[in-house]
Amino acid sequence: MAEKRIIKCPNCGVFNTNKEYCTNCNTLISHQKKRELKADIVKQNEIDKVIxxxxxPNLTERLKKHPNILYKIxxxxxxxxxxIVSIIGAGLAWFIAMVAAG
Known part of the structure; x- marks a missing residue:
């Protein structure tokens, strides 16, 4: 037996039964559909960020691939x-943690 859902539209106040969109103003009222749309937006933003x-690329990556040998060096x-600075920083952080731990 199907579950009967009655949802009040936040936009116009009309009560809708088993609908994803309001029958009066066509506003999205389904929470499940809203979550799916938000997940799709987050996924697309992550894809855009990676692209x-x-x-x-950053400056060092561009210089390493430059055709001029001086820029490459x-x-x-x-x-x-x-x-090297990152390795020194990591070693220093490890040393401080070990000293603090006793």
Whole structure:
């Protein structure tokens, strides 16, 4: 037996039975449908973010792929410097955590 749902439209106040959209003003009233639409929007935003990151690499990545050898060397030096600074920072954070732990 199907479940009977009576939902009041937040826009016009008309009560609707087993409908996803209001029969009077065509406003979306189904909570399940709203959740599905919101999940689709979030998924599309994540896809757009990844596409943007792939199409617009950072400075070091662009320099590492540059055809001019001087720019390429500069890109690798910057990349190496960022990597070394990150390793030093991670080691320092680990050392401080170990000292604090006793």
């Amino acid at each position: 943007h990151e792939r199409e617009n 500069t890109g690798w030096i910057l990349y190496s410097a960022f990597t």
